[in-house]
Amino acid sequence: KNQVEQSPQSLIILEGKNCTLQCNYTVSPFSNLRWYKQDTGRGPVSLTIMTFSENTKSNGRYTATLDADTKQSSLHITASQLSDSASYICVVTTENYGGSQGNLIFGKGTKLSVKP
Amino acid sequence: ETGVTQSPTHLIKTRGQQVTLRCSSQSGHNTVSWYQQALGQGPQFIFQYYREEENGRGNFPPRFSGLQFPNYSSELNVNALELDDSALYLCASSLHKGLNTEAFFGQGTRLTVV
Numbered sequence: 001k002n003q004v005e006q007s008p009q010s011l012i013i014l015e016g017k018n019c020t021l022q023c024n025y026t027v028s029p030f031s032n033l034r035w036y037k038q039d040t041g042r043g044p045v046s047l048t049i050m051t052f053s054e055n056t057k058s059n060g061r062y063t064a065t066l067d068a069d070t071k072q073s074s075l076h077i078t079a080s081q082l083s084d085s086a087s088y089i090c091v092v093t094t095e096n097y098g099g100s101q102g103n104l105i106f107g108k109g110t111k112l113s114v115k116p
Numbered sequence: 117e118t119g120v121t122q123s124p125t126h127l128i129k130t131r132g133q134q135v136t137l138r139c140s141s142q143s144g145h146n147t148v149s150w151y152q153q154a155l156g157q158g159p160q161f162i163f164q165y166y167r168e169e170e171n172g173r174g175n176f177p178p179r180f181s182g183l184q185f186p187n188y189s190s191e192l193n194v195n196a197l198e199l200d201d202s203a204l205y206l207c208a209s210s211l212h213k214g215l216n217t218e219a220f221f222g223q224g225t226r227l228t229v230v
């Protein structure tokens with residue numbers, strides 16, 4: 001069964017500190033892995049997209065890693081800001097094959113709270 | 117901002133009623149997907165429309181239906197509302213059909229069924 005598991009479920013850190021969020025997946029056939037930031041009551045906003053051959057990708061203070069062998073990804077946030085408070089969702093997509101539109105498998109997200 | 121807009125932003129309906137949610141896709145995008153996100157959960161895929169035709173459907177009953185118009189905007193219709201339909205409904209547009217292409221989400225419509 002295709003699944004995406006994220007940890008921790010929630011996290012509280014102080015402003016200025018770094019943190020790392022984890023994503024483990026069992027998805028086949030793998031197409032790409034995405035990290036989204038979702039503010040409460042808003043739509044998700046894409047942070048990074050990584051294909052099978054990419055090990056790391058950065059977007060400002062956000063750095064995502066992907067280990068396709070162990071099927072693990074992490075999202076590292078550097079020098080956190082109050083505006084980083086949000087849910088971070090890991091999404092793994094499957095390939096389109098022979099008429100199949102592929103699939104998106106969402107994790108439940110990690111809720112990050114950055115305190116002053 | 118992603119350029120994807122949804123309306124209304126909030127809505128309260130009574131059980132048994134019908135509701136229509138709207139989505140305007142990003143300029144140049146011909147594909148729209150709809151998702152349901154219950155509180156504390158990840159989004160669940162409802163269906164996708166590509167060039168006015170349904171291009172895949174998730175595990176949702178037939179009372180969830182959709183439309184896509186020639187300008188690629190889209191509607192999600194839900195009939196016979198149930199309390200469990202209360203959720204954030206997200207629309208995402210993309211340049212190509214399929215679910216593994218980059219998608220840009222709208223801000224969502226918060227539906228409450230009482």
